[in-house]
Amino acid sequence: MAPARARLLHVMVDCRDPRRLASFWCELLGVEVAGELDDAFVFLTAPDPDAAAMAFQRVPEDKIQKNRVHPDLAVEDLEEVTAWVEANGGSLVAEHDQGGARWNVATDPGGNEFCLVQAGSS
Numbered sequence: 001m002a003p004a005r006a007r008l009l010h011v012m013v014d015c016r017d018p019r020r021l022a023s024f025w026c027e028l029l030g031v032e033v034a035g036e037l038d039d040a041f042v043f044l045t046a047p048d049p050d051a052a053a054m055a056f057q058r059v060p061e062d063k064i065q066k067n068r069v070h071p072d073l074a075v076e077d078l079e080e081v082t083a084w085v086e087a088n089g090g091s092l093v094a095e096h097d098q099g100g101a102r103w104n105v106a107t108d109p110g111g112n113e114f115c116l117v118q119a120g121s122s
Contacts, residue, residue: 018040075118
């Protein structure tokens with residue numbers, strides 16, 4: 001295998017309100033805000049030292065199309081975490097059960113899609 005030329009530093013999410021989305025994702029992932037830059041960027045801590053962290057960047061426009069890239073999050077209790085997402089401003093988009101794998105497509109309060117994947121089902 002060739003040596004890496006780069007490493008994934010942040011998964012950057014464009015949004016209207018970086019602090020609001022950072023708060024949602026901090027609670028969901030069990031991480032903290034690592035820092036802010038000029039009221040336009042909010043950076044989260046990584047879930048572990050070798051992982052990329054999420055970050056949020058203020059943009060003037062609302063989200064209008066489906067994400068082309070989205071995070072998949074492993075969860076122990078799919079129903080409980082889905083209920084938490086909905087109670088905290090997110091939405092359930094679809095439920096899937098295919099070939100022994102179970103996952104839900106959800107959105108955060110800014111409308112950004114992500115999947116909640118039942119641990120052990122993929």
